[in-house]
Amino acid sequence: MRLIIYMIKRLLLSKTIWGWGFAFVIFWAAMGAFLLSSDVPKLQDVDYMYTASWAGTVIIFSLGAIGTSITYVVTYQSGGLPHMLRFSKLTPQYYLLSIYLGALVVISVIGLITLSIVGAMFSAHFGIPLYPRNMFAETGEILLAALLMTSLSLLLNVAIVKISRKAQNLISFVPLLLSFLFGYGYIYLNLGNLTYLSPYTAIDSLLIQGYVNHPIPLDLSAFVISNLNNGQLNYLGSLNPIYAVLSAMMWFLLFTAISIPLVRSLYYRPLEESRIA
Amino acid sequence: MIELDNVSINLNKVSIIRDVTAKIDSKVILLGPNGSGKTTLLKAIAGIIPYMGSIRVNGNEVKRARNLNLLSTNLPEAYSLGRTVEDVIYLYQELKSIPESNVKELLRSVGFNDLKKEIYGLSAGQGVILRTVMALASDPQVVLLDEPFENVDAAKKLKIVQWLKEYGKEGIIVTHEIDMAAMFKESPTFMILEGRLYGPVSMGGLMECSIEEGSHPGSLMEVQVGNRKFSFVKEGKGKKMKDMVILDRIYNI
Numbered sequence: 241m242r243l244i245i246y247m248i249k250r251l252l253l254s255k256t257i258w259g260w261g262f263a264f265v266i267f268w269a270a271m272g273a274f275l276l277s278s279d280v281p282k283l284q285d286v287d288y289m290y291t292a293s294w295a296g297t298v299i300i301f302s303l304g305a306i307g308t309s310i311t312y313v314v315t316y317q318s319g320g321l322p323h324m325l326r327f328s329k330l331t332p333q334y335y336l337l338s339i340y341l342g343a344l345v346v347i348s349v350i351g352l353i354t355l356s357i358v359g360a361m362f363s364a365h366f367g368i369p370l371y372p373r374n375m376f377a378e379t380g381e382i383l384l385a386a387l388l389m390t391s392l393s394l395l396l397n398v399a400i401v402k403i404s405r406k407a408q409n410l411i412s413f414v415p416l417l418l419s420f421l422f423g424y425g426y427i428y429l430n431l432g433n434l435t436y437l438s439p440y441t442a443i444d445s446l447l448i449q450g451y452v453n454h455p456i457p458l459d460l461s462a463f464v465i466s467n468l469n470n471g472q473l474n475y476l477g478s479l480n481p482i483y484a485v486l487s488a489m490m491w492f493l494l495f496t497a498i499s500i501p502l503v504r505s506l507y508y509r510p511l512e513e514s515r516i517a
Numbered sequence: 518m519i520e521l522d523n524v525s526i527n528l529n530k531v532s533i534i535r536d537v538t539a540k541i542d543s544k545v546i547l548l549g550p551n552g553s554g555k556t557t558l559l560k561a562i563a564g565i566i567p568y569m570g571s572i573r574v575n576g577n578e579v580k581r582a583r584n585l586n587l588l589s590t591n592l593p594e595a596y597s598l599g600r601t602v603e604d605v606i607y608l609y610q611e612l613k614s615i616p617e618s619n620v621k622e623l624l625r626s627v628g629f630n631d632l633k634k635e636i637y638g639l640s641a642g643q644g645v646i647l648r649t650v651m652a653l654a655s656d657p658q659v660v661l662l663d664e665p666f667e668n669v670d671a672a673k674k675l676k677i678v679q680w681l682k683e684y685g686k687e688g689i690i691v692t693h694e695i696d697m698a699a700m701f702k703e704s705p706t707f708m709i710l711e712g713r714l715y716g717p718v719s720m721g722g723l724m725e726c727s728i729e730e731g732s733h734p735g736s737l738m739e740v741q742v743g744n745r746k747f748s749f750v751k752e753g754k755g756k757k758m759k760d761m762v763i764l765d766r767i768y769n770i
Contacts, residue, residue, distance in 0.1 A: 242610075242611040242612075243608060246599070246604060246607065250600065316597060318597070319594045320594060320595050320598050322564050322566075323563050323564050323565050323595040324595065325564075326563075326564035326579060326583065326584075327563065327582065327589070327590075328584065328586055328609075328613050329584055329586055329614070331583075331584065507565065507567050508560070508565040
């Protein structure tokens with residue numbers, strides 16, 4: 241239990257996580273609310289969708305940033321794991337649980353505060369209340385997103401330690417890079433059924449749907465480009481949230497299932513292996 | 518009990534330990550010059566790095582060991598889970614079943630009160646003391662101690678000797694400090710030279726030896742350095758080991 245309490249405390253008090261996972265994404269949300277919204281008509285349904293797509297996207301950015309911080313936590317802790325798993329009570333399951341629960345708490349706290357601020361900023365700009373309509377769904381989706389992002393970060397880092405720390409500086413940022421790629425990709429590209437396949441877009445779409453609390457288009461890009469500006473909300477093919485939830489859960493279970501045996505078979509690799517100079 | 522059977526260790530394609538076989542069922546001293554493979558051998562026994570051959574602790578192969586809470590070490594790699602001294606004590610008390618009071622009591626006895634400090638902010642000596650205390654405080658069956666006197670001031674060294682005699686039933690103590698090693702006269706002593714393990718001989722006997730080139734009948738131990746053979750001879754003519762002050766001098770044979 242102590243490792244879990246320690247992780248929650250340390251992650252919640254991390255200035256890096258609050259800087260990149262909160263302040264930085266609030267900056268982007270402010271851009272979306274006050275600078276990039278000049279062409280958006282002031283119609284409640286359209287404004288809700290616009291706000292929801294920004295909320296989903298900035299939550300994904302936040303998760304990416306926190307995921308990257310978590311890879312660094314694992315980086316520094318991984319040196320002791322080979323010894324502790326063999327000669328202490330530590331098990332891979334307990335270690336993973338402590339990371340997951342630490343991440344769940346910090347991501348939930350940051351996610352819910354971010355959603356409130358996004359709602360407040362967009363409401364202030366459009367002059368109508370634009371807060372999440374289904375907070376229960378949003379909370380559940382943030383928790384699912386936290387599990388998914390943490391499991392990916394953990395897997396990436398364990399793979400780095402397993403293969404070579406030389407790839408550390410590149411691979412640690414993969415969660416963040418993917419969050420930007422799929423976060424913007426979902427808004428501006430027709431990903432079709434890839435929306436379900438990619439864990440990022442699956443989560444992003446669920447967050448948007450939970451925010452507006454009604455079905456959203458699978459092809460959000462066409463909707464954004466063709467319909468948003470003329471105030472229409474017509475689209476073909478809605479997102480099936482069950483597929484998106486199943487996809488996110490499948491990815492989480494897959495990442496975790498691969499991580500456990502990898503953690504078990506880890507050996508120490510010096511941090512200096514990743515030094516550039 | 519630690520059993521090594523034909524253990525070889527390569528790091529970055531360089532052979533560090535070659536075909537070492539030994540059985541350790543008491544507290545032994547391990548001597549050897551820098552780069553000879555002492556720490557590498559401890560790391561392999563502690564499960565930190567991979568090895569070839571077989572290393573068993575109480576009959577359990579280290580490669581496959583799971584949650585064997587009977588071995589502790591002061592190797593820095595083992596203490597990466599916490600950020601501050603307080604964190605390390607808090608976490609390892611649970612994970613290594615260390616009695617609540619033991620760690621703080623031992624640390625207090627050497628005037629170590631700075632528990633809020635980050636691990637990376639400790640002086641070299643403080644780091645060694647903390648990790649040695651963490652390794653010994655659970656009174657484990659097997660201890661692996663790498664240079665427990667390094668960078669530690671004289672008064673605290675004596676305290677550490679006292680702890681080493683009191684805690685841990687068997688294991689390996691690596692040291693370069695001849696005056697400290699001499700306090701373990703009864704302890705079996707091994708020596709690593711160029712990746713090969715020699716011994717055991719008694720530390721008390723070794724201290725009375727001088728080093729002679731070649732084979733000598735009745736020598737306590739023979740070692741090979743490059744192509745040359747040297748013997749540790751009890752009644753030899755050269756300077757005795759106990760008078761060498763710095764143990765490193767014997768390695769420049």
